[in-house]
Amino acid sequence: MEQHAHLSSLLATCAARIGVHLETDQLKQFMIYLEELQTWNRSINLTSISSGEEIIIKHFVDSFACLTIEQIKHGASLLDVGTGAGFPGIPLKIVRQDLNITLIEPVQKKVSFLYFMVGLLRLERVRIFYGTLEQFIANNLCDHQFDYITTRALKYSVLLHKGSNLVTDCGRAILYLSRPIDKAEL
Numbered sequence: 001m002e003q004h005a006h007l008s009s010l011l012a013t014c015a016a017r018i019g020v021h022l023e024t025d026q027l028k029q030f031m032i033y034l035e036e037l038q039t040w041n042r043s044i045n046l047t048s049i050s051s052g053e054e055i056i057i058k059h060f061v062d063s064f065a066c067l068t069i070e071q072i073k074h075g076a077s078l079l080d081v082g083t084g085a086g087f088p089g090i091p092l093k094i095v096r097q098d099l100n101i102t103l104i105e106p107v108q109k110k111v112s113f114l115y116f117m118v119g120l121l122r123l124e125r126v127r128i129f130y131g132t133l134e135q136f137i138a139n140n141l142c143d144h145q146f147d148y149i150t151t152r153a154l155k156y157s158v159l160l161h162k163g164s165n166l167v168t169d170c171g172r173a174i175l176y177l178s179r180p181i182d183k184a185e186l
Contacts, residue, residue, distance in 0.1 A: 004031060007052045014061045018068050020095060029094045029121050030060055036117060037085055044109045046085040063088030064095045066150075066174050074098050076147040079166060081133050084110055086117060088150055088176065093123050102127040102146070104136050133162055145171065152176040 008027050015022045022030070034055055040046055049058055066088070072078075075098050080089035083103040093101050103126065105111050111130040118126045129136050145168045160173060167173065 003052070007031065007034065007056060010053060011056045011060060014057060015064070018061065018065055020064055020067055022095070026094055030056075030091070032121060033086075033090065033094070033117060034060075036113075036120065040113050040116075044113075046110060046113055059085075059087050060091050062176065063091035063152075066176075067092075067095065070148075070172065070174060072096065072099070072148065075100065077144065078102070078148040078150060079146040079163070080104065081149065081151045081163065082106075083114065084152070086114055087152055088174075089126075090114075090117060090121075090123070092150075093126060094121070097124075100125045102129065104129045104131065104133055106130070106132045106135075137162065137166070147171050148174055150174040150176070 008031055011030055012022055012027060034052060037046060037055060037059075038050065038052070041050055047055070047059065049055055066072075077100040078089065078092065079102045080092075081104045083089050083105050084107075086103065089101045089103045093099055101123075103114055105114060105128070108130065111128060114128050117123075118128065131139075146166055147168055148171060149163050149167050150173070163173075
């Protein structure tokens, strides 16, 4: 229980430092997410990061950090491509319940985890697609365009070229990268 309080406090502190205030219910949701991620990760590889502190900083806070630089409008629709264990889509949904999220993931065991978490956390307006971005497009499963498209796993050039028709005229891509984009790669 002491570890749980420490991790919850760490999350609240890190979020506050970047200007994101988390309510008590949101902190509880994140702690459930953390516990389940660590439990599932023992039997199936969802993420290489396993310590609670690292998950909080490298997955949770990193996922919603975009809210500090992008004014995502109320009720916006967001497509998260290659979401894995739900990053950044699920943390964004926990912080912003008003968002309409579609998660795309091609690995079945990760999709099973996503369905479990969405149900356990009682997240509404979250769709999950089992497959690749190309399959999502080919199956015409997009009945509308998205306000935002995100990825932490997919090569951004693939996302920008293949996913560009999925975004509204004023839509934006939110790319989680560890290095600046080289314009020659576009």
